[in-house]
Amino acid sequence: xxxxxxxxxxxxxxxxxxxxxxxxxxxxxxxxxxxxxxxxxxxxxxxxxxxxxxxxxxxxxxxxxxxxxxxxxxxxxxxxxxxxxxxxxxxxxxxxxxxxxxxxxxxxxxxxxxxxxxxxxxxxxxxxxxxxxxxxxxxxxxxxxxxxxxxxxxxxxxxxxxxxxxxxxxxxxxxxxxxxxxxxxxxxxxxxxxxxxxxxxxxxxxxxxxxxxxxxxxxxxxxxxxxxxxxxxxxxxxxxxxxxxxxxxxxxxxxxxxxxxxxxxxxxxxxxxxxxxxxxxxxxxxxxxxxxxxxxxxxxxxxxxxxxxxxxxxxxxxxxxxxxxxxxxxxxxxxxxxxxxxxxxxxxxxxxxxxxxxxxxxxxxxxxxxxxxxxx
Numbered sequence: 305x306x307x308x309x310x311x312x313x314x315x316x317x318x319x320x321x322x323x324x325x326x327x328x329x330x331x332x333x334x335x336x337x338x339x340x341x342x343x344x345x346x347x348x349x350x351x352x353x354x355x356x357x358x359x360x361x362x363x364x365x366x367x368x369x370x371x372x373x374x375x376x377x378x379x380x381x382x383x384x385x386x387x388x389x390x391x392x393x394x395x396x397x398x399x400x401x402x403x404x405x406x407x408x409x410x411x412x413x414x415x416x417x418x419x420x421x422x423x424x425x426x427x428x429x430x431x432x433x434x435x436x437x438x439x440x441x442x443x444x445x446x447x448x449x450x451x452x453x454x455x456x457x458x459x460x461x462x463x464x465x466x467x468x469x470x471x472x473x474x475x476x477x478x479x480x481x482x483x484x485x486x487x488x489x490x491x492x493x494x495x496x497x498x499x500x501x502x503x504x505x506x507x508x509x510x511x512x513x514x515x516x517x518x519x520x521x522x523x524x525x526x527x528x529x530x531x532x533x534x535x536x537x538x539x540x541x542x543x544x545x546x547x548x549x550x551x552x553x554x555x556x557x558x559x560x561x562x563x564x565x566x567x568x569x570x571x572x573x574x575x576x577x578x579x580x581x582x583x584x585x586x587x588x589x590x591x592x593x594x595x596x597x598x599x600x601x602x603x604x605x606x607x608x609x610x611x612x613x614x615x616x617x618x619x620x621x622x623x624x625x626x627x628x629x630x631x632x633x634x635x636x637x638x639x640x641x642x643x644x645x646x647x648x649x650x651x652x653x654x655x656x657x658x659x660x661x662x663x664x665x666x667x668x669x670x671x672x673x674x675x676x677x678x679x680x
Contacts, residue, residue, distance in 0.1 A: 306341050307372055313337070315371045319363050322356045328364070336381075336644055344368060345379040347648075391436065391519045391654075392661040394543030397668065401510060401540050404517035405439070407657050410536065410545040410573065412566070414558025416527035419581040420548040421449045422624060424524035426635035426642075430650035432479035433635070436519040439474065441509060442484030443536060444526040445502040451486040454478060455631020461487055464514065472513040478636065481516070483509050503535040510539045520657075528558075537571055537670040544576045544660050544667075546615065546653065551580060551602030559603065563610065571670050576656040577615035578607045579649065585620045591641065594619075613656065616649035618642065 316334055317327045328334055328348070337346040348364075350357055361380045368378055394407040402408070411427065413420040421444065428440040442450040451457045454477050461483065462473045474481040485505055515521065523542075526532050536542065545566045549559035559578065566573040580603035584594040597620065607614040618624075624642050627634040635646040 305373065307339050307344065309337055309339055312339060312344060312368070312372075315367055316364060318367055319360065321350065321354070321360060323351075323354050328360070336648075342373070342375065343377040343379070344372075345381075347381045392658055394657060394661045394666055395541045396666045397541050401669075402515055402518075402521060405515060405521045406519050407543040407661075408521045408523065408540055409653070409657070410523045410525055410542050410566075411548060412525045412533070412545055412562050413527050413548045413555075414560065414562040415549070415555045416447075418527075418548055418550045418555055419618070420527065421453065421524050422633075423548050423579055423581055423618065424522055425450060425453045426633050426646040427650055427653065428480045428482075428520075428522045429478050429633050429635040430646045431520050431522070431654065433638070433647070434650060434654070436654075437517055438480045439515050439518045439521045440480050440482040441521065441523045442482065442486065443506055443509075443523050443532055445485050445505060445532060446526065448484045448486030448489075450482060450484045450524060451475075453631065453633060454482065456482075457486070457631075459487060466514060470512070472509070474513060474515060478633070481518070483513060485509075503531050506532060506535050507539055510536075520654075533565060534670075537573060539669070541667045541669050542573045544574050544657055546577050546579055547575060548579045548581055549603050549606075550582045550598045551596070551600060551604075552598040553602060555598075556602050556606050559606065560610075563612070573667055574660055574664055575612055576660055577613040577653070578603050579615055580604065580617045582620040583617035586641070588622055613652075615652045615656065616645060618645050618649070 313329050313334065317329045319328050320326060321328060321331060321333065324331055333349050335347040335349045338344070348357065348360065350360070364380060365378045369376055391406055411420060411424045421442070424440065428438050432438040440450065442448050451459070456475050456477050459475045461475055463470050464473055465471070472483065474483045475487065523536060525536065547559050547562045549555045563575050565571065566575050582598055584596050586594055604614050619642060621642055624634045634640055634642045637643040638647060
């Protein structure tokens with residue numbers, strides 16, 4: 305039997321969180337509730353420090369089994385909130401570059417067109433919605449799209465003096481600070497720069513910008529592996545990287561190259577996970593239907609093979625494209641399927657960064673001989 309969402313929520317109001325003294329539904333702790341034939345699944349969204357999580361899960365199962373059916377299958381996942389005050393530093397350098405920035409996260413893809421910038425924008429917003437201080441650098445110099453996605457195409461960063469030096473002030477929108485070459489060129493103009501000019505611009509965005517205190521500095525890298533990637537790892541100690549790909553085989557081959565670049569002997573930036581974008585298509589009028597246009601679970605299989613976590617699978621839905629086109633990223637809508645997916649993704653990434661900082665040495669800035677190649 306399939307039970308209504310309202311009926312399930314009504315039953316779960318009987319369970320109180322001992323720490324807050326309020327019922328789970330009242331504090332909006334029940335997320336991603338799905339009711340299927342003889343199966344109920346949902347996530348418990350509670351602070352990581354809450355000592356009653358396991359007993360709350362047990363109480364939820366007990367009340368649902370007693371009120372609905374003792375043969376019901378119940379799956380409960382815990383999605384813990386980011387504890388902002390406890391976010392660790394992923395660096396121990398002198399912080400002459402990006403002082404006050406705790407963690408630097410590179411978002412990369414081996415191939416273009418996989419939705420890397422969409423993921424970067426929505427990830428940054430989701431992290432900010434958790435209460436974290438977040439910066440976003442659009443390092444895709446030749447194809448800057450973040451200003452449009454965030455609805456700030458006409459914005460122009462200001463300049464201020466700090467200790468007698470002119471520095472750029474990032475644009476702020478939706479709770480994040482951001483900077484892009486797109487703020488300095490017309491949208492219709494092609495950027496015809498040699499590599500040295502592009503890397504110089506990136507260095508200025510990193511070293512001559514007042515980013516202030518940030519918990520996470522998200523960098524949207526260009527596709528592939530090239531000058532910009534080397535400039536980033538030489539300019540700052542990158543805490544970790546995530547690789548975005550579609551399930552398509554040709555994209556997976558390029559994703560593998562992205563991992564190889566970060567794992568290269570002279571770079572050694574930890575890849576904390578994969579993000580599969582466009583995992584399936586769901587029509588707006590048939591949200592329960594899934595059509596695997598680019599293949600099914602391609603990145604999931606690669607992740608298992610490489611022993612790298614698959615952090616999330618983002619569906620291909622029309623609202624993601626529309627929200628980006630209109631400057632209102634889908635992560636702003638926590639009630640949408642895609643919005644929920646990005647919120648969960650941000651929590652997993654925050655947890656992986658904490659895990660990485662607790663178990664690995666801090667990443668250092670890379671010293672690369674310009675005449676040498678970086679092969680693993």
